[in-house]
Amino acid sequence: MPAATEAGQRDERGGSPLEVLLVFLKLGLSSFGGPIAHLGYFRNEFVVRRKWLDEQAYADLVALCQFLPGPASSQVGFSLGLMRAGYPGGLAAWTGFTLPSAIALVLFAYGASALTGPAGAGLLHGLKLVAVAIVAQAVWGMARSLCPDRERASIAAVAALIILFSGSSIAQLGAIALGAAAGFLLCRQAPAASSSHVAMPVSRTAGFVALAAFFVLLLGLPLLQGVTASPPLTVFDAFYRSGALVFGGGHVVLPLLREAFVTPGWVSDDAFLAGYGAAQAVPGPLFTFAAYLGTVASAAPHGIAGAALGLVGIFLPGILILLGTLPFWDSFRQRASAQATMRGVNAAVVGLLGAALYNPVWTSSVQSPQDFAIALVGFVLLTAWRAPPLVVVIVSALGGMALAMVK
Incomplete structure (x- = not known):
């Protein structure tokens, strides 16, 4: 019986990097x-089908990655591969989940200039309306789940x-710091933490x-950049800083990357x-938008080298802080003060x-009642009809082309 138990544990917990790569390539x-959808895919694949971990362990892992800055779904995926x-x-x-969308966005970056x-x-323009x-x-869904009371709404x-x-x-940075302080003071009604x-x-x-x-890296890159004035270092710092300061998922990186680029x-x-709209049409993590930006940025290096630099720069901080937190998470997450701060x-x-929705997204895209109509159709498809984002991308792109042709 003990031998059988050990064998079962090895079968459940042990695996090869190639196995992990193939599974995540399929997901990518x-x-x-x-x-949020990615976390559902992961649960179905690794908890329900493959039984790499149980429901409670997966819930704990998701809670950790939502607590940290960085791309939560990619951090969960990295953690599952690590386990x-x-x-x-x-x-x-990380490679299997990230590479497909990164390649697609680099190809879009090279092909976008041909769209004359x-x-x-x-x-x-239709992709911008996406x-x-x-x-x-994202604002609607996050507001409903993360701001359910007057304190957090305020x-x-x-x-x-x-x-x-x-x-x-x-x-x-100031807004996030103020939110942390206000949460510590005003949002202490935390649920009981899991003991697993x-x-x-x-x-x-x-x-x-x-x-x-x-x-x-977060503090030293700006100092080193000021000393060396190296363009690749400047670009890497822009990506790293954006990836290090993102709380709440991929969409929140939009204002940070816009400020940086x-x-x-x-x-x-x-x-x-346009690139942000194209990023909605591909599977995988939204942070691969960095591959597109690295390709089209005027600052060197651009092209393939810029895409690679962007991917490493924007994902690295989330992976580092995840690795730094994993050994200490169990004891820390039990504290009510930590939970209140993160609220x-x-x-x-x-x-x-919400501010990013107005500027730059709305102010740069919605320029006529027809533009608003396309954006509204996309919003209703997403929220009421639960349409896949790819469908919204196709509808918005066709709508933008139709409006351009009749003008």
């Missing part, structure tokens, strides 16, 4: 619908006002090293929003995303 090719096959498994999971004439311009519908749906409103009146990256734990092959020493690397003139607003942070994130 088929997981449409954004980070299954160690560090090579984590890398295999009324039809091409209408197609790109962003209106997608971000509006935190979200104040955060939105801060961003709307300033819009700088310092203001974004998620076992991960990460030692406390490795966790400390990963946390140190996270903060050294549109404000200095590396990418135009039209190209930025305030999440509410501030809703305000941040």
Whole structure:
């Protein structure tokens, strides 16, 4: 009996990086619908079908990744690969889940310049209108779940006002910090934390090293950039800083990336929003939008090298802080003060995303009643009809082309 038990444990917990890569490559090719949908795909694949972990362990893992900055679904995927096959498994999971959408967006970046004439311009404008519908749906859904009471609704409103009146990256940091402080003071009605734990092959020493690397890069890259004035380092810092400061999922990275790339003139607003719209048409994590930006940015390196730099830069901080937190998560997550603080942070994130919905998404895309009609159709398809984002992309793109052709 003991031998059988051990064999069963090896079968359930042990695996190869190749196995992990193939499973996540399939998910990377088929997981449409954004980070919340990705978590549903993961649960069906790894809890229900493959039984790599149980329901409670998966819920704990999702709670951790939603707590941290970074792309939650990619962090969950990396953690599942890490559990299954160690560090090579984590890398295999990230590669398989990320590569398909990254390649598709690089191809779009190279092909977008060929879209000339009324039809091409209408197609790109339709993709910009997709962003209106997608971000509006994200704001609506996040507000309902993360701002259910007056305290958190007020935190979200104040955060939105801060961003709307300033819009700088310092203001974004300030809004998140204010949300954390307000949550600590006002949002202490936390539910009882689970007593189960998620076992991960990460030692406390490795966790400390990963946390140190996270903060050294976050604080040191701007200083090093000021000394060397290296364009690749400047671009890497822009991606790393955006990935390190994102709470609440992929859509929230929009204002951070816009501040980093549109404000200095590396990418135009039209190209930025067209790429963001195209990112809704592909499966996998929304953070692969960085591959598109790295390809089209005027700052060196661009092209394939810029895409690779963007992917590493934007995903690295989320992976580092995940590795740094895993050994300490069980004890920390039990504290009511930590849960209250994150409630305030999440509410501030809703305000941040709401401000981004107005500027730049709405102001740069909705220029006529017809534009509003296309965006409204997309929003209704997403929220009322539960249509896949790919359907909304097709409808909006065709609508934009039709409007351009009849003008």
